């Protein structure tokens with residue numbers, strides 16, 4: 194029988210790629226998004242319910258109508274800097290919003306959830322690669338707003354039987370290889386789209402946030418993971434969850450770090466143009482190195498990244514930027 198997934202935040206970057214992956218695997222997909230930071234035209238694989246996750250009456254109506262087997266919960270705000278200047282926004286939208294969603298699930302008998310967590314919940318790592326047993330010590334309200342949700346999910350499992358998987362993404366990167374959807378944040382703060390922009394437009398140079406990190410080339414190292422690989426992990430996690438239940442946590446990364454200078458070189462190679470660059474100060478709260486161990490996802494989900502070579506990430510992001518961006 195066809196299974197149904199309700200995707201909160203499905204009009205956003207990672208959520209829309211997941212909608213595509215589930216639809217391609219034969220699932221019925223329903224998106225629930227208030228379009229506060231998402232895009233109507235990214236919703237291509239099923240209906241859009243334009244609604245806030247905190248609007249419990251309408252959310253419960255959607256659950257009663259579509260009777261989803263699984264919820265994939267992406268809806269959140271995700272700007273670290275904004276979370277520092279306006280933490281209330283993050284605790285209200287992310288943490289309290291998720292609590293409202295959990296209550297709607299409980300009221301309507303939906304018992305399976307995939308949750309977008311983040312490597313930001315680890316804070317400054319004590320050792321890399323980071324595995325799931327590494328202590329969580331967020332250094333900003335965004336990370337806290339997500340870590341508290343992981344805790345809620347454990348308690349909801351113990352008391353009410355809610356089954357969940359928290360997926361701690363490292364840096365989501367790249368765009369749909371078929372060019373149907375891509376990354377559109379406004380404002381864009383992520384490194385890859387900004388370096389690409391700097392290669393296309395010398396008037397918009399890319400500012401390197403810190404060249405004095407304790408790394409081989411002095412710039413910060415991140416684990417860029419192709420968004421289509423993340424999407425496939427959600428599908429595998431959803432199937433596992435329906436079969437096994439329980440509370441699970443998985444890192445999603447590649448185990449391979451790329452420095453900001455290496456990223457700039459990759460864009461130069463792929464775009465065949467040198468991006469305009471400025472060297473700037475470190476951004477507050479940026480750890481020097483964030484690299485995942487994804488051994489648990491490999492072992493328990495059978496997941497390994499397939500599309501996360503940096504040149505392919507840049508190629509797909511560039512293709513989207515050139516052909517598909519204007520909205």
Ligand SMILES: NC(=O)c1ccc[n+]([C@@H]2O[C@H](COP(=O)([O-])OP(=O)(O)OC[C@H]3O[C@@H](n4cnc5c(N)ncnc54)[C@H](O)[C@@H]3O)[C@@H](O)[C@H]2O)c1
Pocket residue numbers: 201202203204205206207208225226227228229230231232244245246247266267268269270271286290309310311312361362363364365366377378
């Ligand atoms: N992009 C990354 O590198 C990254 C890394 C780690 C974790 N995450 C997490 O993954 C998820 C998706 O991130 P993204 O980059 O796709 O963000 P995004 O902003 O592109 O998408 C988020 C979507 O959620 C919607 N939304 C926000 N608040 C809502 C609410 N209250 N009700 C209904 N819809 C709401 C927005 O309109 C948007 O469409 C987030 O939870 C984020 O914290 C992202």
Ligand SMILES: O=c1ccn([C@@H]2O[C@H](COP(=O)(O)OP(=O)(O)O[C@H]3O[C@H](CO)[C@H](O)[C@H](O)[C@H]3O)[C@@H](O)[C@H]2O)c(=O)[nH]1
Pocket residue numbers: 271272273311312313363364365382383384385387399400401402403413414415453476479
């Ligand atoms: O203009 C810029 C933007 C970024 N960077 C650098 O590029 C790297 C990647 O930065 P991003 O902003 O693309 O990504 P982050 O690693 O800061 O953030 C990602 O990981 C976070 C957890 O730390 C959150 O989960 C967030 O949602 C997710 O995008 C960092 O070293 C950053 O300092 C620059 O040098 N210049």
